[in-house]
Amino acid sequence: MLARKNRLSLTYNYQKLKNQGKWLNLPLFNLLYSCRLGNKIPQVAIVAGTKVSPLSTKRHLVKRLISEAVRPALSSLPPNLSLAIFAKKEINDKNLTEIKNEWQKAIKQLNNETIKQ
Numbered sequence: 001m002l003a004r005k006n007r008l009s010l011t012y013n014y015q016k017l018k019n020q021g022k023w024l025n026l027p028l029f030n031l032l033y034s035c036r037l038g039n040k041i042p043q044v045a046i047v048a049g050t051k052v053s054p055l056s057t058k059r060h061l062v063k064r065l066i067s068e069a070v071r072p073a074l075s076s077l078p079p080n081l082s083l084a085i086f087a088k089k090e091i092n093d094k095n096l097t098e099i100k101n102e103w104q105k106a107i108k109q110l111n112n113e114t115i116k117q
Helices: 010-020 056-076 089-093 096-116
Strands: 022-025 029-034 043-047 082-087
Touching: 010 029, 010 043, 010 082, 022 096, 029 096, 043 056, 056 082, 056 089, 056 096
Parallel strands: 043 082
Antiparallel strands: 022 029, 029 082
């Protein structure tokens, strides 16, 4: 699980993020990100809806796996980044190393995109 300071509350920030953010589509998840919400450290929200799995235990497992992949790489993200990760159905049969590899690709694309902003 991510530290509280690194968690983004979508309850309060989803509309801002949706209006100001950009989408990045990847094979295992979609990313909605913005560097304009005013936070000083990177904040991440992880969403695994019922399209991922109707079973809550499976959805929680997916969220924990994504969290474990994201946590070590938080320092390599831009400090003002707000990021929402939406898991796709394809992530169900993946293990932690495959998710980490996909996350590393996502970081490279995110860094390229945020430099352009």
